[in-house]
Amino acid sequence: xxxxxxxLNPAQYEAVTSIHGPVLVIAGxxxxxxxxxxxxxxxxxxxxxxxxxxxxxxxTKKAAQEMLFRAGRLLGREVEGISGGTFHSFAxxxxxxxxxxxxxxxxxxxxxxxxxxDIIKQIKESLGIGKGDRSFPKKNTIFSLISxxxxxxxxxxxxxxxxxSHLLMYVEEMERIYSSYTEFKIKHHLMDYxxxxxxxxxxxxxxxxxxxxxxxxxxxxMVDEYQDTNLVQGRLVRLIGGEEGNVMAVGDDAxxxxxxRGATIKNILEFKKGFPSTKIIKLEQNYRSTQPILDxxxxxxxxxxxxxxxxxxxxxxxxxxxxxxxxxxxxTQASIxxxxxxxxxxxxxxxxxxxxxxxxxxxxxxxxxxxKSSIPYKKFGGIKFxxxxxxxDLLAYLKLIHNPWDYISWQRVLALLPGIGPxxxxxLYESYISDKKYFSSRVNSHLELKALFGLIFTLQKDKHPPSxxxxxxxxxxxxxxxxxxxxxxxxxxxxxxxLIQISSGYSDVEDFLSDITLEPPDSALQGDPLxxxxxxxxxHSAKGLEWAVVxxxxxxxxxxxxxxxxxxxxxLEEERRLFYVACTRAxxxxxxxxxxxxxxxxxxSYPARPSIFIxxxxxxxxxxxEENYTGALVPVRKGQKSPSPSSKAGLEEMVGRWCHHRIFGxxxxxxxxxxxxxxxxxxxxxxxxxxxxxxxxE
DNA sequence: GTGTAATGCCTTTTT
DNA sequence: GGCATTACAC
Numbered sequence: 001x002x003x004x005x006x007x008l009n010p011a012q013y014e015a016v017t018s019i020h021g022p023v024l025v026i027a028g029x030x031x032x033x034x035x036x037x038x039x040x041x042x043x044x045x046x047x048x049x050x051x052x053x054x055x056x057x058x059x060t061k062k063a064a065q066e067m068l069f070r071a072g073r074l075l076g077r078e079v080e081g082i083s084g085g086t087f088h089s090f091a092x093x094x095x096x097x098x099x100x101x102x103x104x105x106x107x108x109x110x111x112x113x114x115x116x117x118d119i120i121k122q123i124k125e126s127l128g129i130g131k132g133d134r135s136f137p138k139k140n141t142i143f144s145l146i147s148x149x150x151x152x153x154x155x156x157x158x159x160x161x162x163x164x165s166h167l168l169m170y171v172e173e174m175e176r177i178y179s180s181y182t183e184f185k186i187k188h189h190l191m192d193y194x195x196x197x198x199x200x201x202x203x204x205x206x207x208x209x210x211x212x213x214x215x216x217x218x219x220x221x222m223v224d225e226y227q228d229t230n231l232v233q234g235r236l237v238r239l240i241g242g243e244e245g246n247v248m249a250v251g252d253d254a255x256x257x258x259x260x261r262g263a264t265i266k267n268i269l270e271f272k273k274g275f276p277s278t279k280i281i282k283l284e285q286n287y288r289s290t291q292p293i294l295d296x297x298x299x300x301x302x303x304x305x306x307x308x309x310x311x312x313x314x315x316x317x318x319x320x321x322x323x324x325x326x327x328x329x330x331x332t333q334a335s336i337x338x339x340x341x342x343x344x345x346x347x348x349x350x351x352x353x354x355x356x357x358x359x360x361x362x363x364x365x366x367x368x369x370x371x372k373s374s375i376p377y378k379k380f381g382g383i384k385f386x387x388x389x390x391x392x393d394l395l396a397y398l399k400l401i402h403n404p405w406d407y408i409s410w411q412r413v414l415a416l417l418p419g420i421g422p423x424x425x426x427x428l429y430e431s432y433i434s435d436k437k438y439f440s441s442r443v444n445s446h447l448e449l450k451a452l453f454g455l456i457f458t459l460q461k462d463k464h465p466p467s468x469x470x471x472x473x474x475x476x477x478x479x480x481x482x483x484x485x486x487x488x489x490x491x492x493x494x495x496x497x498x499l500i501q502i503s504s505g506y507s508d509v510e511d512f513l514s515d516i517t518l519e520p521p522d523s524a525l526q527g528d529p530l531x532x533x534x535x536x537x538x539x540h541s542a543k544g545l546e547w548a549v550v551x552x553x554x555x556x557x558x559x560x561x562x563x564x565x566x567x568x569x570x571x572l573e574e575e576r577r578l579f580y581v582a583c584t585r586a587x588x589x590x591x592x593x594x595x596x597x598x599x600x601x602x603x604x605s606y607p608a609r610p611s612i613f614i615x616x617x618x619x620x621x622x623x624x625x626e627e628n629y630t631g632a633l634v635p636v637r638k639g640q641k642s643p644s645p646s647s648k649a650g651l652e653e654m655v656g657r658w659c660h661h662r663i664f665g666x667x668x669x670x671x672x673x674x675x676x677x678x679x680x681x682x683x684x685x686x687x688x689x690x691x692x693x694x695x696x697x698e
Numbered sequence: 699g700t701g702t703a704a705t706g707c708c709t710t711t712t713t
Numbered sequence: 714g715g716c717a718t719t720a721c722a723c
């Protein structure tokens with residue numbers, strides 16, 4: 001049986017046992033937040049509280065499942081009946097049930113960001129807005145402004161004034177696109193991610209009986225990652241929980257990294273306003289990282305503009321200093337990282353090693369090298385499995401079968417057929433939902449159309465499990481697929497197999513479609529849980545996780561902090577918190593890499609400055625190393641300014657001298673190719689053109 | 699109306 | 714290497 005008093009520290013114990021009334025837990029990084037939630041779940045069940053009256057809202061479905069699993073392990077039996085998931089999946093569940101109250105079909109489709117952008121593109125075209133104007137914002141800029149406006153609950157104009165003032169001259173057009181977008185979704189029974197939340201709120205405000213039903217059903221509400229909730233999510237918690245409700249919110253204001261999605265720490269700071277009798281509990285003991293790693297984390301926060309009063313204290317006092325490694329460029333960074341992984345994998349299992357980065361593309365070079373060296377890895381973040389074009393194609397068939405008003409899916413599916421373009425699709429759709437005259441004549445005279453609709457109508461007649469539907473759809477899609485992706489299609493087949501695999505776990509197309517858009521599976525194939533692999537992840541996707549070894553790459557200006565927030569102080573603060581989140585994922589070893597040069601796509605290299613976060617950091621909290629031209633790591637003496645990357649004068653004078661290259665060995669410099677390459681004659685390899693940074697001149 | 703090739707532009711994070 | 718736009722052929 002569990003002994004919460006023995007297993008928990010006093011603050012955690014208090015959080016676990018305060019089960020009546022509202023509680024706000026401020027949980028610093030590594031302070032046993034998950035542990036606290038898990039114990040609280042187990043504690044509630046142990047007290048005899050009906051599990052089905054507990055609702056656990058987390059940031060991802062995976063997080064919820066993990067917590068429920070651990071609570072079960074603690075109790076020594078499976079906990080059944082606890083509802084857990086994301087705000088969005090919860091909203092979806094309620095809205096399916098009461099969709100008709102808001103005028104939606106029960107079969108409404110959930111659209112992802114790509115779908116939303118497609119809709120916006122079409123609206124732009126059909127309204128003739130921005131035609132021929134190259135400076136008119138692109139579909140994804142328009143979408144992100146609209147979504148930002150909804151999430152922050154500011155007008156489009158206000159959002160644009162803050163973050164896109166150069167586009168202000170288009171406010172009026174943007175507003176027209178916005179309202180057409182809203183109409184379009186309603187007309188075709190579509191909801192985007194934001195609609196799920198706002199429609200749930202609307203439902204609860206307009207239909208007291210639904211709210212009452214929810215309140216009676218869920219008498220214990222727990223919300224994780226509260227710093228990353230937005231305004232409407234905050235109001236939903238208040239609505240469902242009620243002023244005096246048994247609500248526990250857990251969060252850390254220092255780890256708020258989703259303000260681009262409208263998340264606001266106001267929800268934490270003003271929690272007491274919504275719940276006046278709140279008890280506030282702070283968890284400040286860090287169990288995860290060693291003191292040197294935590295010192296670096298605290299150092300990061302000390303430069304934050306809004307100072308956080310908390311200073312985490314480590315339980316584990318001893319450990320190596322974090323390392324800062326200056327590599328020659330981002331390509332050599334990749335090989336140094338892979339070497340480090342090989343070296344460390346002798347001490348740590350691969351599952352305890354992670355490489356983190358700001359944006360998905362930054363890991364490409366490392367992925368290639370890992371592939372070559374056959375070290376298994378999984379990548380998290382970046383483009384998602386369900387965003388791949390061929391997966392979207394397949395899902396569009398299912399959506400169209402399930403929700404025949406889903407015009408976006410009509411377009412996707414019909415455009416795959418030869419001789420069918422946007423105009424025909426529009427006429428077909430309009431005729432289909434009204435008189436069906438043009439529809440039947442056109443379909444009957446077009447072989448492929450006839451086959452397609454034969455299939456769709458057959459599958460619509462009865463309810464089939466998604467795997468069956470997918471199988472039938474594949475028969476139709478396979479030749480199109482091979483044609484569309486000609487030489488590249490074998491690479492995409494594993495994705496289809498995975499989709500079929502996932503679908504086999506569902507008996508209902510509706511659930512399958514909702515889940516796959518709300519909780520896209522990780523791009524890596526989900527294998528056995530015991531598999532050993534290195535984790536490559538965006539920092540955002542690494543939230544809440546931990547590894548013994550964390551390697552953070554590309555700590556250079558324009559990459560981290562992202563150049564996108566160069567002149568926005570709030571965005572810069574968020575990047576700083578992101579850096580904090582990244583570093584506090586490490587338990588034992590933290591390595592920061594900062595290349596001195598970056599290679600552009602064309603292959604030329606340009607100098608990069610170390611990230612502002614590195615520059616402002618006190619040198620006491622890390623040990624500094626650099627890669628020399630032979631590829632070895634040597635310590636940088638403190639106080640000594642590292643050589644400026646712009647000192648590339650005198651390349652011409654090197655002609656005639658000898659130099660050394662890591663792979664090709666010794667060679668004679670026989671020419672200079674401006675601005676930064678040399679032509680070298682290597683013994684045994686012949687003449688090569690090499691970037692200057694790869695060479696050490698004798 | 700549809701399909702294709704050529705051009706110039708930008709490239710974050712996620713439910 | 715993708716995406717939007719344009720021009721041009723069928």
